[in-house]
Amino acid sequence: xxIFTKSAVLSxxxxxxxxxxxxxxxxxxxxxxxxxxxGITFSTTHEHYNGAFLxxxxxxxxxxxxxxxxNSFNIYGIYGISDKLDVLVNIxxxxxxxxxxxxxxxxxxxxxxxxxxxxxxxxxxxxxxxxGKLAFQAAAGITTPLSNxxxxxxxxxxxxxxxxxxxxxxxLLAHFKDERGFFITGQVGYSARTTEVPNAILSELKIGLAxxxxxxxxxxxxxxxxxxxxxxxxxxxxxxxxxxxxxxxxGGTVYAPLDENIGLSFGGGAIVDGRNVGKSYYGSAGLxxxxxxxxxxx
Numbered sequence: 094x095x096i097f098t099k100s101a102v103l104s105x106x107x108x109x110x111x112x113x114x115x116x117x118x119x120x121x122x123x124x125x126x127x128x129x130x131x132g133i134t135f136s137t138t139h140e141h142y143n144g145a146f147l148x149x150x151x152x153x154x155x156x157x158x159x160x161x162x163x164n165s166f167n168i169y170g171i172y173g174i175s176d177k178l179d180v181l182v183n184i185x186x187x188x189x190x191x192x193x194x195x196x197x198x199x200x201x202x203x204x205x206x207x208x209x210x211x212x213x214x215x216x217x218x219x220x221x222x223x224x225g226k227l228a229f230q231a232a233a234g235i236t237t238p239l240s241n242x243x244x245x246x247x248x249x250x251x252x253x254x255x256x257x258x259x260x261x262x263x264x265l266l267a268h269f270k271d272e273r274g275f276f277i278t279g280q281v282g283y284s285a286r287t288t289e290v291p292n293a294i295l296s297e298l299k300i301g302l303a304x305x306x307x308x309x310x311x312x313x314x315x316x317x318x319x320x321x322x323x324x325x326x327x328x329x330x331x332x333x334x335x336x337x338x339x340x341x342x343x344g345g346t347v348y349a350p351l352d353e354n355i356g357l358s359f360g361g362g363a364i365v366d367g368r369n370v371g372k373s374y375y376g377s378a379g380l381x382x383x384x385x386x387x388x389x390x391x
Contacts, residue, residue: 119262119264119280119282119295119297119314120169120181120183120214120216120234121181121216121218121230121232121264121266121280122278123228123230123266123267123268123270123276123278123280123299124268124270124276124303125173125176125177125179125218125220125228125230126171126172126173126179127173127176127385128173128174128175128176129172129173129384129385130172130173130383130384130385131170131171131172131173131179131383131384131385132170132171132381132382132383132384133168133169133170133381133382134167134168134169134170134358134379134380134381134382135166135167135168135379135380135381136166136167136169136358136377136378136379136380137164137165137166137167137377137378137379138163138164138165138167138375138376138377139162139163139164139375139376139377140162140163140164140165140373140374140375141160141161141162141163141373141374141375142155142160142161142364142371142372142373142374143155143159143160143161143372144371144372145324145369145370145371145372146340146364146366146367146368146369146370146371146372147323147324147325147368147369148323148324148326148368148369151372155191155251155371156248156251157191157193157197157198157201157203157248157251158191158192158193158205158251158252159191159192159193160191160192161189161190161191161192161251161252161371162189162190163187163188163189163190163373164187164188164190165185165186165187165188165211166185166186167183167184167185167186167379168183168184168185169181169182169183169184170182170183172384176220177219177220177221178217178218178219178220179217179218180215180216180217180218181214181215181216181217181218182213182214182215182216183213183214183215184210184213184239185210185211185212186208186209186210186211187208187209187210187211187254187255188206188207188208188254189206189207189208189252189253189254190205190206190252191205191206191251191252192205193205201248201249203247203248203249204249205252206252207242207243207252207253207254208254209240209242209254210239210240210242211238211239211240211242211254211255212236212237212238212239212255213236213237213238213239214234214235214236215234215235215236216232216233216234216262217232217233217234218230218231218232218264218266219231219232226269226270226271227267227268227269228267228268228269228270229265229266229267229268230265230266230267230268231263231264231265231266232262232263232264232265232266232282233261233262233263233264234261234262235259235260235261235262236259236260236262237259237260238255238257238258238259242254242255242257244256244257244332244333244334246330246331246332247331248331250331250332250333250334251333253333256286256288256290256334257288257334258286258287258288258290258334259286259287260284260285260286260287260290261284261285261286262282262283262284262285262295263282263283264280264281264282264295265280265281265282266278266279266280267279267280270303273302274302274303274304275301275302276299276300276301276302276303276310277298277299277300278297278298278299278300279296279297279298279299280295280296280297281294281295281296282294282295282296283295288334289332289334289335290334290335291318291319291320291321291335291336291337291338292318292319292320293316293317293318293319293338294316294317294319295314295315295316296314296315297312297313297314297315298312298313298314299311299312299313300312301346306349306350307347307348307349308346308347308348308349309345309346309347309348310345310346311343311344311345312343312344312345312346312362313341313342313343314340314341314342314343314344315339315340315341315342316338316339316340317339318337318338318339320337321335321336321337321338321369322335322336322337323336323337323368323369324336324369336369337368337369338367338368338369338370339367339368339369339370340364340366340367340368340370341364341365341366341367342362342363342364342365343362343363343365344360344361344362344363344375345360345361345362346358346359346360347359347360348381353383354382354383355380355381355382355383356380356381356383357378357379357380357381358377358378358379358380358381359376359377359378359379360376360377360378360379361374361375361376361377362374362375363375
């Protein structure tokens with residue numbers, strides 16, 4: 094039996110970082126929901142950083158704002174159109190808070206906090222082949238701003254909630270799962286962005302165990318931009334969305350059912366290396382309602 098089809102364990106990791114840390118992440122899992130399966134997850138994430146991986150040297154304090162905290166509330170829904178086709182939608186609401194000196198901010202005309210609806214995402218994933226315990230999938234999706242949030246050509250954008258860009262994303266996934274519940278999922282994708290935001294190659298490796306009573310997984314993710322400028326280097330015009338954002342992140346998730354339809358998930362992780370990205374760590378919690386009743390004893 095598949096444990097609640099894993100929709101619960103994805104949403105805490107979709108919105109991680111804004112302002113200096115605006116970057117894409119795949120909302121995709123290797124598990125299929127099955128026809129009429131799926132669920133809705135409500136999650137919250139807290140992220141914090143007070144330094145950044147800049148080029149050529151990292152810094153230990155964020156300019157003007159000193160340190161940044163990010164709080165987000167996420168609504169994530171996934172549904173199985175058929176056993177081979179899933180669709181999903183994600184809606185995040187984000188607030189950023191800096192720790193800048195009020196008098197200094199007033200003198201610059203900056204504010205210490207921004208918030209609102211960020212970027213809605215919609216994806217479709219199709220499982221096109223299987224071979225033994227290995228499944229192969231392809232996915233495509235779009236992400237676009239849900240509100241007219243501000244992205245200014247100034248250091249104020251260090252705490253912007255997004256890039257104000259539409260992205261077109263494609264992914265290929267390979268998913269292995271054995272009879273014990275041990276699984277490995279690898280995915281690689283390309284994200285094409287509008288405006289001045291550089292396109293990027295995205296990848297993720299996830300290893301875990303999924304049983305009727307619990308789910309646990311660790312993941313390693315990477316983004317490599319195909320172009321862009323470096324912050325405070327030649328060519329930089331104070332427009333942070335145009336920067337070359339690379340990162341390597343690690344994280345983990347645990348999920349446990351409360352009954353046959355409802356479950357809780359908890360996760361955490363950090364950016365461990367990168368370029369033009371905050372040295373952030375995060376924690377998250379989510380509550381999931383699954384559409385299909387699933388026995389905990391089968």
